[in-house]
Amino acid sequence: MILETKRLILRQWERKDFKAFQKLNSDAMVMEYFPSLLSKEESDVLAQKIYESIESEGWGAWAVEEKESGNFIGFVGLHETASNLPFEPCVEIAWRLSKEYWGKGYASEAGDEALRFAFKELKLNKVVSFTATVNHRSEAVMQRLGMKKSEMNFEHPALSIGHRLREHVLYQISREDYESLESERGK
Ligand SMILES: CC(C)(COP(=O)(O)OP(=O)(O)OC[C@H]1O[C@@H](n2cnc3c(N)ncnc32)[C@H](O)[C@@H]1OP(=O)(O)O)[C@@H](O)C(=O)NCCC(=O)NCCS
Known part of the structure; x- marks a missing residue:
């Protein structure tokens, strides 16, 4: 299944994306708010895991392609949260783009489409997103998507106690919030 926005395609991963993903995962700026850079092998394992999840579920952290260039620019999509987090397992929305594609509105544009898919196709009642408190760029995407910050x-x-990335913000958007946003935007 392929999803499409004005400027982007969200699709299953292809072999050629793996190399570009390795580059992105070894970029210190992209990975600033992750515990470490990923080696080529770790990057491939992650890409393969995402690929298999999309194969079996039909959705996931889609590879994002810029229509204009045909380039793979990173991923944006949905993922089931781990069971060790301090909230009920649910579906999260997440993103990671090569830095040359930041500042163009691409994460928000793809995020909008991923939320539409979550609520319209998967009929979810809620989607969450979270990131280290210091990752303001990622938090700004959550706000642009109309997600609401939880109080805690x-x-x-x-991450170990005292780690600079341990404290996370948590955002969520409910089906009701999403539907009101939709009607505000006149969709
Ligand atoms: C988090 C991340 C995806 C955000 O990317 P981004 O490009 O800043 O986010 P958006 O797609 O929402 O783009 C918004 C920016 O594009 C600008 N923009 C330019 N053209 C635009 C357009 N046509 N439409 C909308 N916004 C546009 C906006 O003004 C805004 O600029 P600003 O950064 O100066 O405020 C990116 O920084 C990233 O991949 N980071 C590394 C991975 C990461 O931390 N992931 C999250 C871990 S939990």
Whole structure:
């Protein structure tokens, strides 16, 4: 299944994306708010895992292609949250783009389409998103998508106590919020 926005295509991963993804995962600026850069092998394992998840579920963290250039620019999509997080397992929306494609509105444009898919096709009742409190760019995307910040931050259990990235903000959007946004935008 292929999703499309004005400037982007969201699709299953292809072999050629893996190389571009390796480059992105070894970029210190892109990975500033992750515990470490990924080696080529780690990047391929992650891409393969995402690929298989899309194969079996029909949705996931889609590879995003810029229509104008045909280039793979990163991923935006949906993912089931891990069970060790301090909230009920649910579906999160996430993004990671090569930095040359930041500042163009691409994460928000693809995020809008991923939310439409979550509510219209998957009929979910809620989508969450979270990131380290210091990752303001990612938090800004959550706000642009109309997601609401929960009152409580949480400590990410995968990171050690005192780690600079341990404290996370949590945002969510409910089906009702999404439907009111839709009617405000006149969709
Ligand atoms: C988080 C991330 C996806 C945000 O990307 P982004 O490009 O800043 O986000 P958007 O797509 O919403 O783009 C918004 C920016 O594009 C600008 N823009 C330019 N043209 C635009 C257009 N046609 N439409 C909308 N916005 C446009 C906006 O003004 C805004 O600029 P600003 O950064 O100066 O405020 C990106 O920084 C990233 O991949 N980071 C590394 C990975 C990461 O941290 N992921 C999250 C981990 S939880």
